[in-house]
Amino acid sequence: xxxxxxxxxxFDKISIKGIDKSxxxxxxxxxxxxxxxxGGTDDDASIKTIHRAIDLxxxxxxxxxxxxxxxxxxxxxxxxxxxxxxxxIATKVGLDWxxxxxxxxxxxxxxxxxxxxxxxSLRRLGTDYIDLYQVHWPDPLVPIEETATILEALRKEGxxxxxxxxxxxxQQMDEFKKYAELxxxxxxxxxxxxxxxxxxxxxAKKNDLVVxxxxxxxxxxxxxxxxxxxxxxxxxxxxxxxxFQKPRFEHYLAAVEELxxxxxxxxxxxxxxxxxxxxLEQGPTLALWGACKPEQIDGIDEVFGWQxxxxxxxxxxxxxxxxxxxxxxxxxxxxxxxxK
Numbered sequence: 001x002x003x004x005x006x007x008x009x010x011f012d013k014i015s016i017k018g019i020d021k022s023x024x025x026x027x028x029x030x031x032x033x034x035x036x037x038x039g040g041t042d043d044d045a046s047i048k049t050i051h052r053a054i055d056l057x058x059x060x061x062x063x064x065x066x067x068x069x070x071x072x073x074x075x076x077x078x079x080x081x082x083x084x085x086x087x088x089i090a091t092k093v094g095l096d097w098x099x100x101x102x103x104x105x106x107x108x109x110x111x112x113x114x115x116x117x118x119x120x121s122l123r124r125l126g127t128d129y130i131d132l133y134q135v136h137w138p139d140p141l142v143p144i145e146e147t148a149t150i151l152e153a154l155r156k157e158g159x160x161x162x163x164x165x166x167x168x169x170x171q172q173m174d175e176f177k178k179y180a181e182l183x184x185x186x187x188x189x190x191x192x193x194x195x196x197x198x199x200x201x202x203x204a205k206k207n208d209l210v211v212x213x214x215x216x217x218x219x220x221x222x223x224x225x226x227x228x229x230x231x232x233x234x235x236x237x238x239x240x241x242x243x244f245q246k247p248r249f250e251h252y253l254a255a256v257e258e259l260x261x262x263x264x265x266x267x268x269x270x271x272x273x274x275x276x277x278x279x280l281e282q283g284p285t286l287a288l289w290g291a292c293k294p295e296q297i298d299g300i301d302e303v304f305g306w307q308x309x310x311x312x313x314x315x316x317x318x319x320x321x322x323x324x325x326x327x328x329x330x331x332x333x334x335x336x337x338x339x340k
Contacts, residue, residue, distance in 0.1 A: 018162030029290035034068025109139035134164035148179035188330035189213030273302035
């Protein structure tokens with residue numbers, strides 16, 4: 001398997017309730033591998049990306065049926081053959097694309113939908129169990145009790161090892177925990193999208209939950225490779241992300257330039273490494289690093305073995321306040337609920 005000449009990185013690890021191996025604090029995110037909403041994808045490159053991540057030491061892969069309507073799970077399943085038990089496989093449930101003629105996503109966390117989706121995910125991933133099963137979005141038309149109860153039954157049956165929720169509020173998680181053992185909250189989290197600092201992150205610390213922060217590089221903004229003339233085509237979700245529209249795009253890029261200078265001068269690191277390091281220092285967090293090309297994994301070895309000083313944490317906040325007068329979160333990504 002070792003297709004990379006780069007030595008495995010030293011990863012900090014974190015325990016997730018119900019899973020018998022510690023997770024590396026960077027996970028490979030596979031939304032772009034599904035192709036949908038990212039302008040398409042190349043399966044051969046995607047498989048090489050997964051292999052490269054594993055070779056470098058990443059042991060957790062996060063995917064979902066919604067990523068390419070099952071395609072990302074299929075690609076992950078092909079890539080992990082022969083080493084599945086060495087990995088932590090996280091996937092999701094509760095988005096349905098069969099309800100509309102155009103196959104657009106709708107929330108559906110009913111017990112009947114979950115019973116179907118678990119079997120489809122197991123088949124696509126080529127496994128008989130899922131380490132971490134997460135509800136993708138809360139469904140206002142289905143009682144949380146119904147969703148949590150069926151997931152707890154699947155956990156006791158052995159088809160899943162651990163349960164998570166994604167995009168849930170504190171109040172929704174409190175209700176969910178009445179009926180199932182909750183281990184993970186997956187939420188948008190990065191230097192530019194910090195809404196969970198107010199509620200979800202403190203709640204996770206208090207309730208022994210791990211926070212899987214998705215969008216850790218803010219759709220590439222924090223990679224340090226994006227320029228103002230970058231064009232987004234096809235179904236690329238950044239066409240509808242307010243951060244990538246003028247004049248906000250220039251504001252965020254200006255912040256990145258200052259962060260890049262700080263990272264280089266103070267730590268001899270990339271802005272990408274600074275962004276992930278910042279996130280990991282905020283609490284029981286695990287960063288989802290999205291990639292669909294092997295070279296997009298480069299730099300992961302810069303993340304560990306150092307810390308950001310208190311003075312520089314304040315300087316980072318000052319850079320954001322100076323350059324981004326009108327910050328905006330990740331609300332644009334929320335899929336609509338069903339009509340009925």
